[in-house]
Amino acid sequence: MKSVLVIDAPPMLREFLKEKLSAEKIDVEIADAQRDALPKFLSLLPDLVIINIEQSVGEVIEFLEKKQSDPNGKKIPIIMTGPQIEHYEITELVQYGVIKYFTKPIKFDIFFDSVGRVLHQPFSFDTTPCVLDLHLNQDIIFVEIAMGLNREKITLLKYKLSEMIDNNKLVVPKIILMMSDLSLSYVDGLNLELLLDNITADRRVLRRNIKILSFDTFVRDFIDGHPVYEGVKVVKELSSVLNSLVEGNATSSVQELITDKILSVSAGADLGSVDLHFSADNGNSGEKDQIDAEKLKIAIVDMDLTVVKFLRDTVEALGDVSIFLSAKEFVSKVRPNQFDLVITGMYMPEVTGLDLLKYLIDQKIDLPVIVYSNVVQKEVIMQTLKLGASSYLVKPQPAEVIVQKALEVINAKRQP
Known part of the structure; x- marks a missing residue:
């Protein structure tokens, strides 16, 4: 069984990597560079090391140097993720076995393609065209989905939602799922279930606080007839829903709320280590250099x-x-x-x-x-x-x- 050691990944990235790699029958070990990365590396001798850095390569330089000094470990390849760094720094990483450096936010279709090439194991990856965006206003999270339901993005959504709830200290988060551009049928039922299961995976998200904007008959019938999603409401217009969800009169009008918050980055929003847009959306690669x-x-x-x-x-x-x-x-x-x-x-x-x-x-x-x-x-x-x-x-x-x-x-x- 092939194995991967993931070092210093933040919770959202770590959990997504574990879920995706484990689904491909790859053993995943998690480590901290300052505490247990080297012992785990030497005992496991994985097929690949994935290292995340938050600010600079200096965070993991001790591990990199000790890895290269070990005759059994020096040839093991490394994929790194992190902020933009100088070109000479990327060049210097090669001596430590770093074969790819992905600048955040990571484009995961390209990322997993690189992982698959290293492990000589192609990854299944849903390429269904899909636009998926999250925006926050007060304690309301707007999730906008268009074009289609992409299982990879839906899986990422679970972690992105929890991250947004944590970062903004939302006690009772409210979700408005905007799917007005989608027309679905029974063949989309499993993906629709996956979407709702991932939205409700965080226990802080209550079904009664989930509203779905959709004009699609299938969506309405699917939700209404599904006992697991009792409390989730499908609506054809947002005004009454927003007025009931917005506490007090903090927002002067529903239109202002939609205009200012659904289509723009919220103040203080985390621009993030994980992107819900893949390179396949626009033909761009996710591998970035300075x-x-x-x-x-x-x-x-x-x-x-x-x-x-x-x-x-x-x-x-x-x-x-x-x-x-x-x-x-x-x-x-x-x-x-x-x-x-x-x-x-x-x-x-x-x-x-x-x-x-x-x-x-x-x-x-x-x-x-x-x-x-x-x-x-x-x-x-x-x-x-x-x-x-x-x-x-x-x-x-x-x-x-x-x-x-x-x-x-x-x-x-x-x-x-």
């Missing part, structure tokens, strides 16, 4: 001069910034390999942000695009993602969120 900021070329496309100035000031430290005051001007000038990233608005005269995305597809220009807009209609947002946008950020966003998202999508695109 990028050279001085070589980045970023295009900003927007007719609002205030927005343009804010975005330019935000990202100019990353490299050269080119300004286009209309999408029409941009598409008339853009060439393959000209930019590393585009940040664009949505509604502009003659040529819109959607038209810009379609143009890039038609011209086969593979270019990461972040849409930064105050448009909050779900149909528009879903269409931009289907047309290949790497991310959709609803105005306004803090500068640090924009920078982090820019680095994330650029790093993802640059890896083979």
Whole structure:
């Protein structure tokens, strides 16, 4: 039986790795670098070591050096996950047997593909197209699912929910599961059960505090006729549900709640070590290396001069910034390999942000695009993602969120 030693993984990552690897009949051992990693490593001599670092390689350097000094252990490969680090640091890790370094948030389809290659064991991985996002407002967690039900993302959701509940100290969390874009049938019954079982896996989530927004007859009949999910309510509109869930009058209107919180990052939200978006969603790889900021070329496309100035000031430290005051001007000038990233608005005269995305597809220009807009209609947002946008950020966003998202999508695109 093949074995993997996981070192210093945070709870959410650790539990997901254990579940996924154990399902593939792989023995998993967990260790702490400062306490028991080396003894476990020497006694187990695993087929692979997975190491997580939170801030710097220095956290595990003692283990790495002792591993390499052992004649039986030095050839055992290592896959590491962690923050962005300097290119020379990644190069130096090779001497310790590190074969892959994944920058967080991890794209797990690529991650497990690498693990499978090391272990000479292909992993089963659900590739069903699926958009799954979580957003928090007060004690309400909005879970939005579109396109389909992907079992890998549903499994990750269980850990992501618990992490969000823990981080925000939610005593009585309330869940609104938004599935208005899904049309399901009896063949989706097992996946729907998996979804609800994972949402209720945390004992703090009570079934009476779960509301499902769906227009689908199958979903309503499935929930209504399933004794395990008694208390879960399926609704066709959110207003009455939100008014009953929001305590007091902290939110001035239901529309404000939906606009501000469902489609934007919550203040203080953990941008996380685990991402619910896989590389298969947009063709980007999850293996990340450090990028050279001085070589980045970023295009900003927007007719609002205030927005343009804010975005330019935000990202100019990353490299050269080119300004286009209309999408029409941009598409008339853009060439393959000209930019590393585009940040664009949505509604502009003659040529819109959607038209810009379609143009890039038609011209086969593979270019990461972040849409930064105050448009909050779900149909528009879903269409931009289907047309290949790497991310959709609803105005306004803090500068640090924009920078982090820019680095994330650029790093993802640059890896083979």
